[in-house]
Amino acid sequence: QKEVEQDPGPLSVPEGAIVSLNCTYSNSAFQYFMWYRQYSRKGPELLMYTYSSGNKEDGRFTAQVDKSSKYISLFIRDSQPSDSATYLCAIPDPNGTDKLIFGTGTRLQVFP
């Protein structure tokens, strides 16, 4: 079993739709959780991070963590064509170093 699992998509939605992106993880020792956005031919950029269970909101983006189910989600409200990118969940390895363990990424396409 992979430490972090993510549906690769692709996910195609119309502009204005609510998008839900999800990851599951296997290690209950994971303490905080990140979402990176990666545009085509670019490096990933940090979008949001959260430490605890519950919701964290930043503009049109909401990150949700359910530690009991080992499930994390990113919601995008009022999606825009500029949101078209690959979204990667990432979890810092709790075993000493801070290397990031990434999911495979979900490719999102928002069409006008």
Add this chain to the structure above:
Amino acid sequence: EAGVAQSPRYKIIEKRQSVAFWCNPISGHATLYWYQQILGQGPKLLIQFQNNGVVDDSQLPKDRFSAERLKGVDSTLKIQPAKLEDSAVYLCASSLTLKETQYFGPGTRLLVL
């Protein structure tokens, strides 16, 4: 503030050849990371430096890959000899220090024929 710089952006080589990638991190960032991102997968850490010392190289294929950060600033990643399965994007990232936000460069796209 300038971001993480990487060169070259693209490289095509034949198997068994050698290749080197260069990374210049954000000024003042002590921690530098090299990740490998195979098409359709998330980035995987190859090696992590704190200043010029190696923190983690557990996933670096040391029979063919090497990396250095001699003066604690720029870094080079080398593959010798390359295999077909090394075709990937090689991403460099830096952070102010350990456990701080990682900032990624645009990557070097390697194709091994």
